[in-house]
Amino acid sequence: MPGMSPYDLLARKVVTELDAVVLSVEYRLAPAHHFPIPYEDVYRVVKHFLQKGVLAQYYVHPGRIAVSGDSAGGNLAAAVTQQLQKEPSQQIQLKAQALIYPVLQALDLYTPSYQQNQYMPILPRTLMVRFWSEYFTSDKAFFRAMMANTHNNPESSSLLKFVNWSAFLPETYHRKYNYSAPAVTEGTAAMDGPSRSLADPRASPLLVPDAALRSLPKAYILTCEYDVLRDDGIMYATRLRAAGVEVTHEHYDTGFHGALMFTVWPTDFLIARRMTDNYIKWLKENL
8 A cells, every 4th residue: 555665665766767646546445345446446546637637737748657556456457457448538548557466367266376376475375365255245155165266156157268377378387287167156145246246357357358458558567486366467468468469577486476565674675676676667668
C-alpha cells in the first residue's frame, strides 16, 4: 500500500527519475471488502485521473500514462487496463502497463510454480490460496475447495483453456510436472457467489479471449523463479505476445515473491535494487 515505506521510496524514485506524477491508490482490502470492491476502487480512481481536466491540473502528458502494480496490484493494473480498452468512450488511453509478479488467475492453483514453491517463504501456496478465497468470500468451505483445486464450476471450467499451462508455459518451466485439468464440481448454494466470480476477468485477467488482448498497450512483466505466481506472469506474457502485443518479460532466476520491496535496512537486498533499476529503465524507454 502507498503508506508502506518501500512503496513510498519506489514512488519517489519514479517521480525523480522519470519526471512523472505517481498516483498510488489505497484501495479497500479483503477480507473486509470482497471482489469486486478493490477492483472498482482502482478503476474509479484511474477513470477519474484520465480526464483531460484532471491531467492538466497535474501537468500530466496524456500520451505518457502507464499503470503498474505488484502482486495483487499487478492483478488490478492488468484488469483495469483490459477494461479501459473495451470502452469506446475512453478518449485517453494508457501507453503501457507494468506488472510485477502479478496475480492473474484463480482457476488453476496447482500450476508448476504453485507446486514447486508451495512451501517457499514470503508467499507459500497456503497463504496465496487463502488470499484468493478471502478475495471472494469468508466461507471456509471455498478455501478448502481451492486448496484441493476442486473449486471450478461448469462456467469457469469453460475458461480453463485460457490458463492451460501445458500450452502457455515454455517447456523449461514444465519440469517434472504433468498437466491435469482442475476438477469441476457443481458447488453448493453457499459457494454460488464466489464460484461465479471465478469466471470474471476483472478478478482473473488471464481469462479473456485472444481478441481482447490484441488492443492492449505494451507490457512489462516481471516474474521470479521462487514464486507461486511465476507461471501466471509467464502465461500472460506468452498470450500477449501471441496476440501481437509488445512484451518485455524479465525473469529473475534467483528472485522470490516480494523481492522488489526489500530495499530498506536491514533487508536492503541487491536483487531489489537490480529489479528497481531495470523496472525504471523500462519505464524511461517506453513512456
